[in-house]
Amino acid sequence: MPAMLKSLIRHRTFLSLVTLVVLWGGFTAFQQVIAPSRLDPALRQAMTKEETIGRIAVDLSFTPEDFHINYLQQYGVVAGVSGKTIFLVQVPRNEVRQLSELYWIKSIRLADQ
Amino acid sequence: MPYKISVRGLVHQYYNRHTKETVLALKDISFDVNAGEFVTIVGPSGCGKSTLLSLIAGLRKPSAGEILVDGVAVSGPGVDRGMVFQEFAILPWRTVQQNIGHGLEIQKVSKEKRDSVIARYVEMVGLQGFENKYPYELSGGMKQRVAVARTLAANPKVVLMDEPLAALDAQTRVTLREEILRISLEAACTILFVTHSVDEAVFLGDRVVILSRHPGEVKEIVTIPSSREERRYPSIHENQRFEEIKHHVFQSIRQEVEMADETTMRVE
């Protein structure tokens, strides 16, 4: 049995899966750590006071495609796209926090009503 | 006393569903075997020896006639009749010890008991060190020894063996013959043993059944006068009586083979 276990642990399938899980886990953990830095101070302030944020601007480092607009639709109503920025209205604050953990989002700020 | 095995007027015909042809393999076979007896069966290739064993094992239904084991007609295979196949039939996905222990596993024998029986048979057939090998890692003769051990380990009352020593080297063959003789005395089982070797048939058997050429019939049954306990290699070769019987059996089979050759020649 131990011999079998040993060969299982050394097997390429096991090693690749472990590598994948470790890399992905590390990556998401890192994103969680740096998430607050994606939120601008005014938004952070607002999130301490209000349950739902009226209007936010999500800045990307690239021009958004349908994928990104549809993706953000899950978090709030997309109110418009301008350049590399997507505007969302009526976003609950914990969803703003979730958004800030997405690695492809550059920054999120409070937008004018 | 009732016979252990009674074969009465056994006929077997193979039927090929596709060509609609029939082959008569056995034509009216009758003989009896006493409990604890060792009967060897010899005959020309294709005369129906394997067919006869598979009928007794209950793997086929005879076309006519009947087989009684302890007075009861055979209706199918059972634990009481173990068989060593000409083609070994050990399972390729089981290791040597898993194959040898298979019968005990089926009988739900406890693991400790099973392991001790396995160890005994592994030693008996000389496969120490190969317990955890798979059949593809074994030579033909080793596979055959696994097959013999597998059948004996299940401890059947009747053992049917179809040329179990055919693929072995001369030395191992002689050792295993003595071993089988010893087991037959120890285990008190009844053995039907098919072989191509006249020396083997006469050395092992209490009686030798000689089958005629295809389709098989009982040509002659030769009784070996000495008891099995007394037989040993190589001293047996010095026994004048033994050599005479061997010569007789040999001539009897040769006659059949020659006649068989003539008939096939005529057909061609």
Add this chain to the structure above:
Amino acid sequence: MAATLEAASAKPKAIKLTPDGSSLWERLFFAVGPYLFLILLWEGLRRLLHADASTMPSLWSAVEAIGRVAANGILPDYIFHSLERITVAGSISVVIGVSVGITIGLNATAAALFLPVIRYFNSLAGIAWLPLFLIWFGFNDKTIILSISYNLFFPVVFNTIIGIRTVPKVFRQGVLTLGGSWRDVVFGVMLPGALPNVISGIRLGVAYGWRALIASEMLLGLGGIGYMIFKAQANDLTDRILAGMLLIGILWSLMDYLILQPLEEATIRRWGLVRR
């Protein structure tokens, strides 16, 4: 005498037919050689035809496109969807396909009843069902999974049947003479005996299913690698099409190398190379 001996010992080297990977360079050559050839062919054709990037993008730009979709979040999401779909569909079809295959393989009545029907449906390509699936389930993940399962099912069934039917009769007889019941025969002989064929069937089935996945993703617009290349065509992102095609092959190779091949190897190693 010495000369003939020498000739005899030299012979095996001369008739070596398959690379046995004796040296690292040799292994490297056989691993990357064919791909290197294809890369050179593509790049050569581009130059020969003076193709511009919107019709025949360079392979490097495809690699760059992979980097872009990875950076903008599309790639992980789509890969996840595609892999999730093939996994769900694969599990469903393997369970159903193996059960049906075993039943048909063991039972002549079941074979007579179902085999003609299964052969009939096998002739209908899975994609031919897509319109009907769309009517039944709508633009939904169910539609994609069903169409993958459909394609995956048939190789699994047929190979399982072959596996069951080619188990040597003498294996069954052997277990019967050890006192085995039909249960011992089915579970101890027929199923393990059929396993190598079942695994080959699964490997083939997943390959078919993967193709069905790409095709139905292209038509349904619910994300996934297939959708990525379809959408890229509408947006004139030729480099992304090429990137998607590279990824389809790479993902398949990885699945095959990491999951399906090890399964097959494990059974073949254990069953021995020769199956009587």
